[in-house]
Amino acid sequence: MKSKGKAVRPSRRSWSDPEPEQEPDTEPGSSEQEGSEASVQIGGSWRGSLRRQGGGAGAGASVGRRRRQQRGTKERSVRRLESNERERQRMHKLNNAFQALREAIPHVRTDRKLSKIETLTLAKNYIKSLTTIILDMSGACLPDGGGPSGASAVRLLQCYQQHLQEEGEDGLTQYLTDMQSFNQDS
DNA sequence: TAGGCCATCTGGTCCT
């Protein structure tokens, strides 16, 4: 189920402003509640309604000024919503990347999805392990391989950077794949 | 019920 969270999110009112005074002039408030841009359903999740309190609006505010203020507020509100949407997309991309990482690293338990922190930790350990393997291999296939591991690491790094410069990322990927298959063969 | 994890909103800052 994808309803891990956010099934329904009643108004979020997070503009540190406590609570509007029962919208004295209902225009702005109601327009937002009407769903316009403020409350939209997206893939089951709910976008909290913005409750932009038009700055105080004391009793004496002139109409013209209020108009301008409201328009500014409205524009801001639209901007905010667009911004929220982008942020959501960004986070979705990030989550996709996490998912890809989960699938890339071997782990034991499959009954439960790895959390983000677990994913990162396992990935780090996995990289370390692979590095160790590669270092061991480099001792066999590189000249002067019998030296101290520090020297091997330097050589490996040079080798890595050389591939990166000469063939770009794809070449590097191929390089690592070759290394891995070589390791499996041997 | 507390704690962990997560999605979303939001405002600030940096970058193009």
Added chain:
DNA sequence: AGGACCAGATGGCCTA
């Protein structure tokens, strides 16, 4: 100027 990135806040769902 506008978008990307980031971190804090908030609140929902789930599990021990």
